[in-house]
Amino acid sequence: MSENLKTIKELADELSVTKQNIQYHYQRLPKELQLKSSNGSNLINSKAEKIILGKVESSSKSNTKDQQISSKENFEDEKLDNPFINRLIKEVEYLKIDKDKIISTKDQQIEKLTNLLDQQQRLALQDKKLLEEYKSEINELKALKMPQEDKKEKDKKENQSQEEVQTLKKQMEALNDKIKGQEQANNQSSKKWYQFWK
Template sequence: MSENLKTIKELADELSVTKQNIQYHYQRLPKELQLKSSNGSNLINSKAEKIILGKVESSSKSNTKDQQISSKENFEDEKLDNPFINRLIKEVEYLKIDKDKIISTKDQQISSKDQQIEKLTNLLDQQQRLALQDKKLLDEYKSEINDLKALKMPTQDTKEEQANSQPQEELDTLKEQIRALNDKIKGQEQANNQSSKKWYQFWK
């Protein structure tokens, strides 16, 4: 027997499957891959082995999936008949619903907090703008008050000038009054002299 050729039993033993399983896939091989020994036994070369291996693995996966489906169906049937399992399932479903409610509530709270933060931020911005406006107005008022004070209140130099000029003005006024009195006295003296001369000439 060639090294590359195996019997159905040898391949079945290697793959840990039944001979019937290998025989089933062997019979579905292309005719050119269905080799026979001199005594008529079925032989499998490396190419046929790869094809059969793929079929066996695919069949094994399919069987596993079928077993899982069957196991699930059996569990469903058992679940319907087992009060304890039914109660656990209800509790799990309740916890799932409760979890969804908690998440939804948290999302609403976060959204509400975001809105509150946005409102507070807007209020803070408005307050800062108003504070800046108030400060600007206050500075303008202070400037106007200082200008008015500068107009109403004379400087120190002006005060000194006024203080120095006031006695001079009073002195000038007194001089004028004295001059006027002197003129008046001279006028009176002249009038008296003329009157004396008239009486002198009269008695003469």
């Protein structure tokens, strides 16, 4: 191994932090960066050292520009070296793109539904206006027909009243004929009695 490997204690002494702090960050490294020596002790290569250095610096809450740049570099190094992180980043980017497509599709669907609703409301308003026009036309036609119907009804009533008058006249004539017939019968009977006494 031509690479410069360090133990946890050596890195802790170099960074002036506790061995437990370095051990904590070491355990959270990707598995391919966790190296072991032949006797079983933990070893740290340069990539792992950069990552741990970034974590230690960020946990110390020193907000200098150099530390921010180094933590970004460490994250970029970690991101490029870790296939799991790379896959997660790709999935997140895909989901962002997919989310944007879904949102734009939903926006288009909402716009179409809004247009359809607007058209439906216009058609309903047109139908209402047409119905009102038809009703007014029907009322006008009824008004025109009513005098004719009234005239027909008047003619019918006049015909009926004339017929009733004629039937009443006939009945009166029949009664007059009966009365005359009875008067004649009475006159004849009175003559008979009169002749009998003579």
